[in-house]
Amino acid sequence: xxxxxxxxxxxxxxxxxxxxxxxxxxxxxxxxxxxxxxxxxxxxxxxxxxxxxxxxxxxxxxxxxxxxxxxxxxxxxxxxxxxxxxxxxxxxxxxxxxxxxxxxxxxxxxxxxxxxxxxxxxxxxxxxxxxxxxxxxxxxxxxxxxxxxxxxxxxxxxxxxxxxxxxxxxxxxxxxxxxxxxxxxxxxxxxxxxxxxxxxxxxxxxxxxxxxxxxxxxxxxxxxxxxxxxxxxxxxxxxxxxxxxxxxxxxxxxxx
Ligand code: ADP
Numbered sequence: 564x565x566x567x568x569x570x571x572x573x574x575x576x577x578x579x580x581x582x583x584x585x586x587x588x589x590x591x592x593x594x595x596x597x598x599x600x601x602x603x604x605x606x607x608x609x610x611x612x613x614x615x616x617x618x619x620x621x622x623x624x625x626x627x628x629x630x631x632x633x634x635x636x637x638x639x640x641x642x643x644x645x646x647x648x649x650x651x652x653x654x655x656x657x658x659x660x661x662x663x664x665x666x667x668x669x670x671x672x673x674x675x676x677x678x679x680x681x682x683x684x685x686x687x688x689x690x691x692x693x694x695x696x697x698x699x700x701x702x703x704x705x706x707x708x709x710x711x712x713x714x715x716x717x718x719x720x721x722x723x724x725x726x727x728x729x730x731x732x733x734x735x736x737x738x739x740x741x742x743x744x745x746x747x748x749x750x751x752x753x754x755x756x757x758x759x760x761x762x763x764x765x766x767x768x769x770x771x772x773x774x775x776x777x778x779x780x781x782x783x784x785x786x787x788x789x790x791x792x793x794x795x796x797x798x799x800x801x802x803x804x805x806x807x808x809x810x811x812x813x814x815x816x817x818x819x
Contacts, residue, residue, distance in 0.1 A: 598662070604769045605655050608783070612644040612651070619644075647781055654785035658768065661792050668710040668796050675705035675714070675746050675817070679739050682718035690726050696734045697722075702741040707819045709797055717793045720786040721750050721813050727782070728811070729754035744819055745799075751812040757805035765803060766791045 619637040623629075631638065660666035679701055690697050725735045733753040740747045757765060761772040769784040794801040799817035 601658070601662075601768065605651075608651055608769060609648065612648045615644045616641050616648075643781070647783070650781070651783045651785070654783050654789060657789055658785065658792075661789075668713060670708045670710055673707060673709050673711045673714070674703075675707050675709070676701050676703040676739060678711060678714050679718055679737065679748065682715055682722055683737055685719060686722045686726055689723075690735065693726065693729070693731045693733075695726055695729055695732070698734060698736045699738075701737070701739040702746075705739070705741045705746050705819075707746065707817070709817070710793075713793045713796075717790050717815070720790045721815070724786060725750050725752040725754065725811070725813075728752065728756075741819075746817050746819060748815040748817075749812060750815075751810060753810045756807040756809055756811055757803070758807055762803065762805055766801075 619641045623634055623637050626634070657666065680699070683697055683699055687697060722735070722737070729735060729752045735753075736749070736751045738749045738751075755773075757772055761770075764770045765772070766787050767784075768788045771782055771784040791801055794815055794817065797817050799815060801813065801815045803811060803813050805811040
């Protein structure tokens with residue numbers, strides 16, 4: 564009986580050990596699956612511009628007698644896809660570094676209002692081409708401790724989206740309020756908006772609402788994923804509200 568009881572005890576202990584070991588492996592397995600998904604999505608995204616470049620180059624080689632003017636459509640397509648790839652690779656490198664905790668913020672005293680204004684100025688030309696008005700209401704001064712380069716990247720991503728997804732003649736309003744302990748930034752556009760089904764996914768890597776439109780606009784689907792990382796690393800929050808065909812509003816709150 565003693566021997567039998569002992570065997571059962573040993574069996575139970577081994578089973579419990581297996582169960583606990585298996586459970587503790589779940590987060591590692593999930594993270595590995597996420598990494599595999601990331602690599603597979605990244606390869607897929609890189610494959611499309613590569614295939615387009617290959618096709619246009621093959622067409623160019625088929626007509627060595629053509630002048631540059633005659634081939635300008637193919638050449639500008641190759642350039643456009645190469646630019647997209649370069650943007651994609653930049654975004655992928657940033658995300659790979661955030662995943663492996665190799666990317667740290669370089670905080671120093673900055674003026675947030677100046678960063679917002681500089682980013683708006685950068686977008687001015689792009690907006691003018693589409694006859695879009697950039698309307699600003701920015702409190703000043705807004706001193707804070709932050710990573711200036713990353714905040715520029717955040718602002719340019721959000722403003723670029725607002726201009727990209729707003730048709731000609733629209734308006735983008737940039738409102739920045741300094742509160743007691745935080746700064747609240749709103750970027751509101753009169754653009755195409757986001758479908759309710761797409762809205763919960765816009766911060767996902769590679770997620771693009773209207774594939775055809777975002778591709779035509781040179782989108783990578785990585786902008787908001789990186790923007791979220793930047794905001795959260797600064798201890799802030801970012802969210803989007805949107806109505807299809809009416810527009811989108813991005814709210815960013817950062818602690819001072
Ligand atoms: P992308 O490079 O495709 O713009 P993002 O990560 O910046 O990628 O955005 C993800 C998706 O969210 C976009 O493809 C687009 O469908 C949607 N989106 C983001 N900002 C806006 C906006 N201001 N208006 C409409 N759609 C937007």
